[in-house]
Amino acid sequence: MTTSQLTEQIHLKKSFLCIGLDVDIDKIPKHLLKEEDPIFAFNKAIIDATHQLVVAYKPNLAFYEAQGIKGFQALKKTIDYLNENHPEIFTIADAKRGDIGNTSGMYAKAFFEDLNFDSVTVAPYMGKDSVEPFLAYENKHTILLALTSNEGAFDFxxxxxxxxxxxxxxIKTSKDWNNGQNLMYVVGATKAEHLREIRHLIPESFLLVPGVGAQGGSLEEVCKFGMNRKVGLLVNASRAVIYASEDENFAEAAATEAKKLQQEMASYL
Amino acid sequence: MTTSQLTEQIHLKKSFLCIGLDVDIDKIPKHLLKEEDPIFAFNKAIIDATHQLVVAYKPNLAFYEAQGIKGFQALKKTIDYLNENHPEIFTIADAKRGDIGNTSGMYAKAFFEDLNFDSVTVAPYMGKDSVEPFLAYENKHTILLALTSNEGAFDFxxxxxxxxxxxxxxIKTSKDWNNGQNLMYVVGATKAEHLREIRHLIPESFLLVPGVGAQGGSLEEVCKFGMNRKVGLLVNASRAVIYASEDENFAEAAATEAKKLQQEMASYL
Structure with missing residues (x-):
């Protein structure tokens, strides 16, 4: 998927919403636990109820890894379901990987080839050769951690x-890496006041903005400081949407929350 | 496993060698491909041939994730085999994880509870709350990336x-985190000249030192600058040991390489 296609979808749906599929088996509605694959059943219901309101889904790998082989299977079924039924939706493996070049190449293979995600989040600490193996894939996207949404962002x-x-x-250094102009960046909504300066450094890049909702970031401020002439934003909400209800109506409740965010987004477009 | 138990093993075996089980299906001997689980068959043969020469094994997760569900199963069988047959050996999940607190807790559960590794490598970019969920586990160990062995280490x-x-x-900041005194650190052998200063900052901490062998680091320099009065070193070799031969005798060839390293280590103890 190209960034132009993503931008088209944003205008078509009047939405730059990404839903984080951070599925904790202890938090999903109890009636799903009798399903053969409760996590996939939950994801499928959320996707079926919300796909017209969003342009991206972002499973965080930690939640799947914490379920062992079953978690891996649920992740695989989820990405396959998305790619088969909604190829127009951008998919993000929120994995925050990064290793020496030889090894990052293995992670790139895992996420871009085997699982066939459109993008993956990558940590910058190990520098150029830990990120370039991801950037080598055409029409796949590397989303580099820049300024994250948590308290620990202030540590370093x-x-x-x-x-x-x-x-x-x-941000400045990474622009010069091979295919660095294709990078997207993670910038937390909880640090919205920094977005103006970030936009000055990377006026054209897509920003993936987590932290709206449960973490307290403001969508209005994100749009005010972070939007560029092509929108250039993907704003993620996870817990506030997917756990809107614990009852049998959880998917409709999630769609109601997603719709609120989409309508607010439409007002800023 | 406690650090005292690890130190005892180092003195008993006269070795502080860690073997990196970075198993690439394209590089293992061809005759193993007819096995039901070629990666586990490879690991088991390497472990059986080398366990008396080493105090730790370190599978890098990327190599397993690149094989999908089969890779995950091979990893699980490998860690179970180690825990059942060689509980005295320290196990390291080389995963370089790190996320917001809630999510890092899921990774900690995956590696410390479900897979039952003794330790996991963690990236520091997201700061305190991304690392503390790992540190909360008693007698489990968090190995923080400090100065890695790759070229990109010079970027940031x-x-x-x-x-x-x-x-x-x-290094300085992380010492003050909850249970920060229990941290171990990754310091690349290719940056041996920095080890003297690092030892000044953390005289007591264990250092995991990758980059000896294929990446060109010198064991002598690592020991000269990095050893403390309790040894305090785990030196990793991966490709130089596990791919010593492509023939049916690959495990013996790996043991021969491991023995050379162990004997050199014994001379520094």
Whole structure:
């Protein structure tokens, strides 16, 4: 999927919403536990109820890995279901991987070839050769952590680095890597005041913005400071949408929450 | 497993060797491909031939994830085989994970509870709350990336951070996290000249040192600058040991390479 196709979808659906499929077996409605694959059943119901309101889904790998082989199978079924039924939807493996080049190449194979995600989140700490194996894939997308939504972002990311914050150094340096112009970046909604400066550094890049909803970020501020002339935003909500209800109507409740976010988004487009 | 037990094993075996089980299906001897689970068959043969020479094994997750469900099953069989037959051997999930607290907790569950590894490698970019969920486990060990063995380490890790390199800032800051005194650190053998300064900052901590062998690091220099009064080192070799031969005698060839390293280690103890 190309970024132009993603932008088309955003305008078509009047939405730049991404739903985080961070599925915790302890939090899904109890009636699903009798299903053969409760996590996939949950995801399928959420996708069926929300796919017209969103342009992206983002499973976080940790939630699937915590379920062992069953979790891996649920993830595989989820991405296959999306690719077969909704190829127009952008898929993000939120994996935050990164290793020496030889090894990052293995992760790239896992996410881009075997699972066939459109994109993967990658951590920058190990530098250029840990990210370039992901960037080598055409029409696949590497989403680099820049400024994350958690408290710990202040430990290193916002610390000054010879007069410049580390997250800015990461953004500037990464633009020069092979195919670096294709990078997208993670910028937390909880750090919306930083978005203006980030937009100055990367006016054209897509930003994946987590932290709206359960983590307290404001959609209005994200749009005010983060939107570019092609929109250039994917705003993620996870818990606030997928756990809107614990009852049998959980998927409709999720769609209601997603619809609220989509309508607010439409007002900013 | 406690660090005291690990130190006892080091003295008993006169070895601080860790073998990286970074198993690429395209590189293992061809005769194994007819086995039901070629990757596990390879690992089992390597473990059976080398377990008296090493104190740790370190599967890198990327190589298993690149094989999908079969890879996950091979990993599970490998860690179960180690825990059942060699509980005295320290096991490292080389996963380089790290996410917001809620999510890092899921990764900690995956590696410490479900798979029952003794330790996991973790990336520091997202700060305190991304690492503390791992540190909350008693007698499990969190190995934080400090200064990695690849070229990309020079992109950010060695850059100056208000007069101090980022990797030093990571080490100093992380010591103050909850249970931070239990952290181990990854320090690449290819950066041996930095080990003296690192030892000054963390005289007591275990260091996991990759990059000896295929990546060109020198064991002598690592020991000269990195060893403390309790040894405090785990030196990893992967490709140079496990791919020593492509023939049916691959396990014996791996043991021969491991023995050379162990004997050199014994001379420094």
């Amino acid at each position: 990311q916002t610390q000054s680095f010879d007069g410049e914050e580390l997250y800015k150094k990461v | 890790q060695t850059q100056s951070f208000d007069g101090e390199e980022l990797y030093k800032k990571v």
